[in-house]
Amino acid sequence: MVVLTGQSLTIEDAKNVLYEYMFVSASVESMKKVEKSREAVENIVKQKKVVYGITTGFGKFSDVLIESDDVEELQWNLIHSHACGVGEPFPEVVSRAMVLLRANALLKGYSGVRTVVIERLLDLLNARIHPVIPQQGSLGASGDLAPLAHLALVLMGEGEVFYQGERMEAITALSKVGIVPLTLKAKEGLALINGTQAMTAMGLVNYIEAEQLAYQTEAIAALTLEGLRGIEDAFDPRVHEARGYHQQTEVAERIRRMVSGSQLITKQGELRVQDAYSLRCIPQVHGASWQALDYVKEKLEIEMNAATDNPLIFDDGEKVISGGNFHGQPIALAMDFMKIAVAELANISERRIERLVNPQLNDLPPFLSPVPGLQSGAMIMQYCAASLVSENKTLAHPASVDSIPSSANQEDHVSMGTIASRHAHQIIQNVRRVLAVELICALQAVEYRGIEKMASFTKSLYEEARKLIPSITQDRVFSKDIEIAASWLNKMDWKAFVDRNLPTTQYGY
Structure with a gap:
């Protein structure tokens, strides 16, 4: 079981929830903080009192006072008007991550929601009900308003969800497991949609995939080294210790x-x-x-445990501060950095x-062809890899250097x-396919060299891969x-x- 506190969620915890479906609960102490924060809102x-987001409108409407009898209608209107995401939905695992991260953020006790809101989010997680959330429509400041509004709709019994492999109306899935929809009270709608959980959830899944991919690139590169009879001296520890980057030394x-x-x-x-740089400089580039x-990773684990909505409630309600923690700049820069770093793994792989x-x-x-000339072998696989690498170069352009003002220029930097x-997610998928091409080619090269001459680890990788990818004995639909x-x-x-085939090592060292 993973117990959320609002302060201690790690990427490893998140992996267990997202991929192993580990049961999630909230700590008693955190729920007490939530209750105190709620009392302040009430x-x-x-x-x-005139307090932004509680008794006023939102954005440019922050000066419009809302009567106490209308606060529930205000929340209903907020969620419905902001649920204007478009495009394909986020992958289901990303939607699951959004629910997890939103619950964890609310547990910090700065948001003023009722405990039942958090309980419902945890109910969704534990029942494996995941909101259908369109990917496009967020500016990444004022929070991920549009995506998170689609998440909030599900708590109200509206919108769509993924459940047991099907896409269906939220109310249908909630009814199947006995989850009662909520009527959102004062501040709760705003607390649900004001935050960076869409970009952070996508970033979290990106990191988990990129980390595995980065390790795999090293193993595939090792296969290539054997296929090209690479020189081992370039990997001498003295070379890398002389420079001083521990990541380079570890690679x-x-x-x-x-x-x-x-x-x-x-x-x-x-x-x-x-050797050429693409072999000799593997530690420097991958490192x-x-x-x-x-x-x-550092930025994600901070943001996963951050209070990112607005306003925030402090000192048992004595102080309610309207700030800007919903601004996604830290994650925007981290994701842009990730795009470049992961794209480079494909550049050198190609x-x-x-x-x-x-x-x-x-x-x-030539081209690892069994009958050069009559058969083209891996010729066009290299074309495919080159195309993906080139596409990554356009996707790697930093998104964070752009900004468009919104809400009548109240929100003038996003x-x-x-x-x-x-875009980082798209790059990761492209990189994986480039590595798949290198793997196929490296398998063929070591086969020509002599499998019996391979290292025990790379031979294990060869044998596992060959269960799925046959040798190139004839041109086929590659x-x-x-x-x-x-x-x-x-x-x-x-x-x-790795643990099975390199038993004397620790994963990642």
Whole structure:
């Protein structure tokens, strides 16, 4: 069980909830804070104080006073008017992450919602009911208003959800499991939609996928090193310790362990003096991407436990402050950084693919073809990888450098963080397919060199991959192979594979 406190949620906890469907509950102490915060809101309404978002309109309407009899209608209107997201829905796992993160943020006790709102969010998680939330429509400041409004609709028994593999009306799914829809009270609608949970949820799923992908790139690169008879000296620990980046040093160490005992790896001067950068600089390039991913992880774990709505209630209601924690700039910058870092893994991978297939750069059969000329082999797979890499370059353009004013210029600088996180997700999918191409080519190259000469780890990877991807003995529709390989990389338990086949190492060191 994962117990939410509003302060201690980790990426590892989130993985257990998102992918293992671990049961989620709220800590007793956190719920007490929520109750005190709610009392403050009710006192504000009772005393008819003018407080933004509780007894006033929103955005440019912040100067419009709302009568106490109308506060429930205000919440209803807010959710319905703001639920204007468009486009394809977020992946279901991202929707699940939004529900988790929204519940955790409310548990900090600064938002003024009733405990029943948090209970309903946890009910959705534990029943595996996930709101259908359109991906487009958020500016990433004032919170992810449009996406989170679609989440809030479900608590009211409206909108659509994913449940048991089907897309259906929310009220149908809620009825099946006995969840009673809510009527939102003062401040609750605003508390549900004012926050960065869409971009952060997407960022969280991105990080989980990117982390696994980054480890996999190293193993696939190790296969390529064997296929091209790469030089091991470039991975000598002294080289990397001399520079001082621990991520670079760790990549080099993992590569050394992966090719340990290989008869295909060469020494400096044995076949050539130096390898090309795409082989020799694997630790430097991959290590730099790891530095960026470490930065992203730090920002995500802060934001996952942050109060990001507005206004926030302090000192048992004595102080209600209207601020700007809903602004997504920290996550926008992190996601833009992630885009560049992950795209670079594909850039260098595509160059390794070129070295595997180009007969002017190796001594393998041209394009790894079984019958060069009559059969094209991996020729067009390299084209595919090059296309994906080029597409990533356009997606990697930073979203956070853009801003469009909204709400009659009251909200005059926005983060575009949700766009950044969505583009990062697209890049990750493209990178995985580029790596799938490198994997297919590297498998073929080591086969030509001699499987019996491989390191034990890379041979294990070869044997697992060959269960799904047959040797190239005849031209075929390689699109299917690429998608099968990419799906395998996405779904495999990489940590378990590493622990099983490199028992003397710790995952990630």
